[in-house]
Amino acid sequence: MIRRFTKRFFIVLNCIVCVLFLLSCLVPYLTPATWWPIGFLGLMVPYLVILLVFFMLFWLITKPRLGILPFITLLVGFRQLSTLFAINAKSTFTNVKIEPRIRIADWNVGSLVGLSKGRDKQKAIRKQIASALINTHADVICLQEFNHSYTQGSQADNIGLLIKEYPHYFFSEDYQKGKGFFLYGSIIFSRYPIIHSGKIQYPGKRAESLIYADIVKGEDTIRLFTTHLQSFRFSASDYQDIERIQQQDKELFDASKNLFKKMKVAFTRRGLQANIVRETLDDSPYPSVICGDFNDVPNSYTYFQIRGAWQDAFLDKDFGIGRTYIALAPTLRIDYILPDPGFEIHQFDMVDEDLSDHLMLVADVSLKK
CATH class of the missing domain: 3.60.10.10 (Endonuclease/exonuclease/phosphatase)
Structure with a gap:
């Protein structure tokens, strides 16, 4: 009984996080003059992403087919993810300037x-x-x-x-x-x-x-x-x-x-x-x-x-x-x-x-x- 309740709780929580993240993906396209409340979701995006990654890994271990939901949600928000994280090999900044830079x-x-x-x-x-x-x-x-x-x-x-x-x-x-x-x-x-x-x-x-x-x-x-x-x-x-x-x-x-x-x-x-x-x-x-x-x-x-x-x-x-x-x-x-x-x-x-x-x-x- 407790195990079933815990599973349902995590599923509901996962769905809520997915919905919030998908709504946050709309932030760049909605004029703040009209849709200002959704701006708060933009501030939450890094934390929503962390939760989605957690759920994806959690379901892969406990119930693999449920991991599809957070995975697809992250795919839908790829454009937002691409502005959030930079993925480049870190190099040392060179103080010497090179013309014509x-x-x-x-x-x-x-x-x-x-x-x-x-x-x-x-x-x-x-x-x-x-x-x-x-x-x-x-x-x-x-x-x-x-x-x-x-x-x-x-x-x-x-x-x-x-x-x-x-x-x-x-x-x-x-x-x-x-x-x-x-x-x-x-x-x-x-x-x-x-x-x-x-x-x-x-x-x-x-x-x-x-x-x-x-x-x-x-x-x-x-x-x-x-x-x-x-x-x-x-x-x-x-x-x-x-x-x-x-x-x-x-x-x-x-x-x-x-x-x-x-x-x-x-x-x-x-x-x-x-x-x-x-x-x-x-x-x-x-x-x-x-x-x-x-x-x-x-x-x-x-x-x-x-x-x-x-x-x-x-x-x-x-x-x-x-x-x-x-x-x-x-x-x-x-x-x-x-x-x-x-x-x-x-x-x-x-x-x-x-x-x-x-x-x-x-x-x-x-x-x-």
Whole structure:
């Protein structure tokens, strides 16, 4: 009796996991403005895959014919799986640059204050971040959550930290903080001349933007895009709520309600921003690369919409899940370098400098001849 009940329980649980995974496969095709609740399933995909693999192995040992269900479910979701895991032989990133390759570094620098809460340590972080970027020997650097002040002296002159090595730049200056003295946004630095640059402002209060810079190297002109898409904007108290939820605090419902509200707004806005990005990429007159913090996972509408038929440097050259955001969960790959099909990707690396809650991405690319 107990054995029969256990078997039925596992069958039902297996079916539930299969249904949830199949629903998650619809996430890239459903507009978040209308279907925002399904966005939560996109965040669950790695865990659903682990459960499906477990069930497949479990049934193969105990009841082989039942293993067909999770196996077929995984086959149906092959496209989602192909964006979740990179399967390449891991190779050592070579610091020596080979012409005519262009090295691109992308990093969300978290306002250049690092992970420490001490003000003295935070002041030193900005120079460490600049040194880490220069040490990559990148030709182009794209940064998100960058800040700068034109009026508060050398301690706030963050552009000045890199301008000697990268004399050409374009800063989005999306919004102000610190009584208006500090400007925040995304920035592109380049060793090579920038002949044209611009930004497309996203709609909404305190919204950021998509920026681009047309960079000339030799006879080639390449357009580099970078952006920081809508985040969940979790505050310190929100992270405390997450811990309380994990510990099943008595105030679980109120904490969850507040978090879900913020996540709904983020899913919806990111979907709209992704549409704007895709339209802008399609209109680019030059070979292009977009990189940045999309604040969304590879199984999302955001990722599929922006990437389209473009390449993903991580999937092309790395191995594993590729976590880029070190807080919350071990499965959050939300930062990307995506070259268009006209580029060849030579090497890729993810660098953890312990100076931000995001990892730095570095890739060498060149135009196909």
